[in-house]
Amino acid sequence: MARMKFLCDADRCIECNACVTACKNEHEVPWGINRRRVVTINDGKPGERSVSMACMHCTDAPCASVCPVNCFYTTADAVVLHSKDLCIGCGYCFYACPFGAPQYPKTANFGSRGKMDKCTYCAGGPEVDGSQAELDKYGRNRLAEGKLPLCAEMCSTKALLAGDGDIIAQIYSQRVAKRGYGSGAWGWKVAYKETISL
DSSP, rough: OOOOOEEEETTTOOOOHHHHHHHHHHHHHTTTOSSSSSEEEEETTTTTTEEEEEEOOTTTTHHHHOOOTOEEOOOOOOOEEEEEOOOOOHHHHHHOTTTTTOSSSSSSSSTTSOOBBBBOHHHHHHHTTOHHHHHHHHHHBBBBGGGHHHHHTTTTOOOOEEEEEHHHHHHHHHHHHHHTOOGGGHHHHHOOOOOOOO
């Protein structure tokens, strides 16, 4: 079975926010919640890079590890989802996630912010596929329709890739080989401020 993953190619992302808009429109995400956002590093300076961020559907998801009511689960496609019926809105997942994916739907005092919301990889939730209940709580289930997440489909530069992790890794590997980065593809020079000898 495929392991569904996201990958954002920072050399291709132009910070257009089409992925953010596509997600909000497709799932009717309420104002104030962004299941996906574009983060720009060194904005306006040489070496500026933008990356589209959302839930990365981790293999060993920290959000699931800290949830006291076990509302997170992993599908057969390795997509990490959660049940809003089980969620108590404690926020542990928010603090555990290194990507800031789980979010409160409202800004208010603790206990009145609602149940957590996060990227579903366009895979819906625990309700029956394509049901109105699933659409209302989690948004459209594009995976059940045989489609990929709309954020990746709407990316005009194909910086945001979604699908089987092995295929995405091959696509990115081909891009890196064509660019001639060698082992510098993941930003070694930026992270450690040194050059790489190939």
